[in-house]
Amino acid sequence: DAGVIQSPRHEVTEMGQEVTLRCKPISGHNSLFWYRQTMMRGLELLIYFNNNVPIDDSGMPEDRFSAKMPNASFSTLKIQPSEPRDSAVYFCASSPRGYTEAFFGQGTRLTVV
Amino acid sequence: DAKTTQPPSMDCAEGRAANLPCNHSTISGNEYVYWYRQIHSQGPQYIIHGLKNNETNEMASLIITEDRKSSTLILPHATLRDTAVYYCIVRLMEYGNKLVFGAGTILRVKS
Numbered sequence: 001d002a003g004v005i006q007s008p009r010h011e012v013t014e015m016g017q018e019v020t021l022r023c024k025p026i027s028g029h030n031s032l033f034w035y036r037q038t039m040m041r042g043l044e045l046l047i048y049f050n051n052n053v054p055i056d057d058s059g060m061p062e063d064r065f066s067a068k069m070p071n072a073s074f075s076t077l078k079i080q081p082s083e084p085r086d087s088a089v090y091f092c093a094s095s096p097r098g099y100t101e102a103f104f105g106q107g108t109r110l111t112v113v
Numbered sequence: 114d115a116k117t118t119q120p121p122s123m124d125c126a127e128g129r130a131a132n133l134p135c136n137h138s139t140i141s142g143n144e145y146v147y148w149y150r151q152i153h154s155q156g157p158q159y160i161i162h163g164l165k166n167n168e169t170n171e172m173a174s175l176i177i178t179e180d181r182k183s184s185t186l187i188l189p190h191a192t193l194r195d196t197a198v199y200y201c202i203v204r205l206m207e208y209g210n211k212l213v214f215g216a217g218t219i220l221r222v223k224s
Contacts, residue, residue, distance in 0.1 A: 004156075033212060043157070043200075043214040056211055091156050093212075101147075102212055104156025 004105035006092050012111045018080040021108045024073060025094030033102060034067055034077050035091040043091070049075065082112045117201045122219040125195075131188040133218055135201030138182045145206045146177060148186045149214070150197040157200065157214070160186065164206075191222045 005024040013019050025032050033048040047057040052069045060067070064083070069075040079086055089109050095102040118136040125131040137146065147162040161168055161175045163184075168175045174187040188195055200217040204210055 035214075042216055043151075045211055045213055048211050089154075093156070095212075100162060100206065101159035102157075104158070107154075107156055 004092055004094050004103050006090075006105035006108050008108060009106065010109045010111075012113065013082055015083055015112055016081045017112075018078065019082045019086075019110060019112075021077040021079075021090050021092075021110070023075045023077070023092030023105060025075070025092070026096075026103055027073065028096060029094035029103075030072075030097040031095045031102075032069060032075050033093040033095075034075070035093065036088045037091060037107075038088045046077070079110075082110075084112045087111050117203055117215055119199075119201050119215065119218045121216065122221070124221045124223055125188075125191045127193060127222055127224045128190055131186075131191040131195065131220055131222065133186040133188075133199050133201075133220060134183065135186070136183045137201070137203045140181050140203050143205060144203050146175065146181075146184050147202040147204060147212075148173070148175065149200045149202065150195075151200070151217070152194075152197040160199075162206070191220075193222050193224060196220060196222045 007022045031050050034046040035043050037043045046059045047067045049069045065079055067077045089107045091104050091107045093102040093104040145162050145164050148160040149157040151157045160172050161170055163175045163177055177184045198217040198219050200214050
């Protein structure tokens with residue numbers, strides 16, 4: 001398996017634009033996590049899904065952020081409208097049912113100018 | 114999930130053992146101790162986990178005190194490539210439980 005695949009790896013966008021980050025989890029994994037990492041706040045859990053269902057979205061900073069998981073092999077994190085303070089590295093991770101470890105993607109570095 | 118306390122940074126000489134401590138005094142009986150690390154600009158990587166017995170794998174050893182209020186991750190022969198941020202996490206190992214990271218310990222391995 002190629003591991004967790006995130007796209008794009010880098011995204012530069014202007015303030016006010018819509019941004020969509022994508023994640024393909026490892027096949028057969030039932031849990032999916034979205035994280036945001038900044039120097040100031042560290043690694044923050046935004047939302048996580050079990051069997052495609054959002055379980056806890058309390059980490060989503062505000063209504064501008066939304067996440068979906070339409071099927072077991074794909075998830076998106078959308079920011080609309082984007083703001084400079086959303087600049088960060090966004091990680092997606094997946095884990096199998098009854099898991100012992102989570103596998104992380106390489107991240108998407110988002111810059112909002 | 115119980116909170117953890119780790120030193121913000123540590124240095125270790127290359128080839129020596131790196132011992133990274135973690136305090137988790139409020140851990141409950143069914144919570145596990147997990148360790149992850151994050152090498153610069155990469156996603157976090159799982160290292161090891163344990164409940165109450167000491168654990169060892171190809172990457173590291175995990176020593177958990179008898180009262181389970183603290184633990185130590187041991188990298189037996191640290192290399193420069195082990196320079197990273199190491200996260201100690203305490204959580205329930207049940208289906209779909211969330212994984213929350215703290216600030217971690219920056220380990221610098223020096224030649």
